[in-house]
Amino acid sequence: MNQPQRTIVILDNSEEERAIYRRYLLQDRRYRYQIWEGESGQAGWELCDRVKPDAVLLDFQLSNSAEIELLQRLCANLDSWRSCPIVLAAQDCQELNGLALEWRAEDCLLKGEVTPTILLNALDAALERQRLQRQLAYSRACQELSTGIARQIYQGARVTEILETTAMRSRQLLNCDRVVIYQFYPQGGGATIAESVASNQPPLLPSDEFHDFIFTLESICQESCAIANLDEVALSQHARQWCDRFQMKASLSTPILLPSKAPVATEPLQPWGILVAYQSSETRLWSVEELEFIENIALHLAVALERNSLLEEAERERQAQIQCQRLENQLHAIDERYNLAAEITRSIIYDWDIEADIVARAGGQERLLGSSIADAEPTRYWWNQRIHPEDRARVREEVQDFFLPGDRSHYGIEYRIRHENGHYICVRDRGIVLRDEHSIPKRAVGIIQEIDGSEIELCKQSERQQERHSLNSYFVSMVSHEFRNPLNSISGIAQMLELYDTRLSPDKKKELFQRMQKGIERTIELLDDVLLLGRADAKKLEFNPAPLNLENFCRGALAEVHIEEIETTKVEFTYRGNKEANVDKSLLRHILVNLLSNAIKYSPEKKLIQFDVVCSDAGTVFKVTDCGIGIPLEDRQHLFNTFHRATNVGLIKGTGLGLAIVKQCVELHGGEIEVSSEVGKGTTFTVSIPYGAIMNSA
Secondary structure, X not given: OOOOEEEEEEEOOOHHHHHHHHHHHHOOOOOEEEEEEEOOHHHHHHHHHHHOOOEEEEEOOOOOXXXXXXXXHHHHHHHHHOOEEEEEEOOOOHHHHHHHHHOXXXXXXXXXXXXXXXXXXXXXXXXXXXXXXXXXXXXXXXXXXXXXXXXXXXXXXXXXXXXXXXXXXXXXXXXXXXXXXXXXOOOOOEEEEEEEEOOOOOOXXXXXXXXXXXXXXXXXXXXXXXXXXXXXXXXXXXXXXXXXXXXXXEEEEEEEEEEOOOOOOOOOEEEEEEEEEEEOOOXXXXXXXXXXHHHHHHHHHHHHHHHHHHHHHHXXXXXXXXXXXXXXXXXXXXXXXXXXXXXXXXXXXXXXEOOOOEXXXXXXXXXXXXXOHHHXXXXXXXXXXXXXXXXXXXXXXXXXXXXXXXXXXXXXXXXXXXXXXXXXXXXEEEEEEEEOOOOOEEEEEEEEEEEOHHHHHHXXXXXXXXXXXXXXXXXXXXXXXXXXXXXXXXXXXXXXXXXXXXXXXXXXXXXXXXXXXXXXXXXXXXXXXXXXXXXXXXXXXXXXXXXXXXXXXXXXXXXXXXXXXXXXXXXXXXXXXXXXXXXXHHHHHHHHHHHHXXXXXXXXXXXXXXXXXXXXXXXXXXXXXXOOOXXXXXXXXXXXXXXXXXXXXXXXXXXXXXXXXXXXXXXXXXXXXXXXXXXXXXXXXXXXEEHHHEOOOO
């Protein structure tokens, strides 16, 4: 076990006396003594300056008055060397005691009466008194420093000012060459943020080279650490160069720990930084009191930093609350302006979050509908339930059309909405759609205003007139194309028969007549389709249900489809259930022929088409399934519009009338038609005719 060491300087002009004191000291087994001897005041001065002893045994009777004056100066300077003198004298006299007190000696011993026990007891008592005095001095200094830190915080001093003051006072109290406060960064590294350095030493700031040494020091001492000789510590090459550059010989360090702010922390305290004191002139054996002092300073610094952090956080929260209140006031003012404008114009301003289906409304809802905004649910569904039943489907379809992916930004709809007292008022709903980078609608901002009912009717008439105009234009274009081809073909064949009648063989004439017949039939079919749609639009399409053998009729419709289209396509027909039904034969023919023709037309060769019919007491279901090109999603809501054709039909011939005819014929039966499709894989049309059109067979 290592013994603690005591360094003693003996100043006596008698070699024999010095040997006696050495022998007395070495009898003490508790300590390991390092003893230095001198026989003059000058020699004592040089020894004390070099070895910094713990105590000095001083012979008062060293020669003359000049020598005594030198010894007096030596005793006065022992405080800076942290040593205490013990005066030895040959006789007891009042003059000796007075001078001993003047020299601040710890004890005064008579040479003739000194024994090993007396000497060691005097030395122990002197060193213990000195330790207690230093401890008390450090405690007072620490208290004064902590009070000063608290005062600075209270007065609103910046953290850097507090740290700089702490570094300066700590260096003065420790009587060292340099005190540095270093802060760690959360992401790694750090910086020197405060330093106090002796006038004969170069400053570290603003250089940041200190961090390499600090991390080496941190790895050596996870807690407080006193290093008497840095040359004996394993340092990195860069850290060693740094110590040599600034002549660092000894260090005293302690971490500055703050409470962890992590939600789940493995350690309650986390290192904020490190407080380091340095001795540059020489090595230094740091005392326990000095280590306790620097630890107390680090503790007070941690409290100050934590308190300052809490004050800053409280100030940030206060500023955030002020900002929030300011924003709330601004929003309230904006809402008031919106409400005032809406009240004056009898309108409702809304902001619809489409994904969340949350609608924020402001304005004159109470004046418009008789109910306050507070009573309304902030959803589109709540509003839709108050739309007139006759307008609801149209509004839903138009809204869906507006909000499809694309570049449409503005919308406008007129409809009727229910007032709180039960009657309906006419409104115009206008707004803009806000889309993301993929053209998907995210928000809709709009205004709803009351309008005269005649305005809606005028708008509807205008829309119908515009739609009729568009249909007429398309009809003229379609007729000029669809009629011209067969008529040109018929005209050409007629001219050929007229000019070359005698030259054509009977087979060739027969072929030409068949082609003429087909052209005529195609023209007649197109005219029939147009006339049928015209009668349906004018509400003059007749519905004449009668008993019909449904299975035979379906087989006949399948056979009616052009034979040349079937030769390369297989149609599988299945029939289940009742044989007869009460249907309109003519309208049902249009339904089946158009669905089967489309299935064949849009399917690749040799692909199977499934035609299934189920007739039961609940109703009749016709299902046609193909493996064709499929129908794109964006075309499906317009699928049954007159002249509409899917965008992927390419060069496949068609007029866009077939499915419009099918829908009209199905609705006259009181039925429904549904479609399911996947592009590139096929389509299924399902027609359902309700029970009222069914006749059970015996």
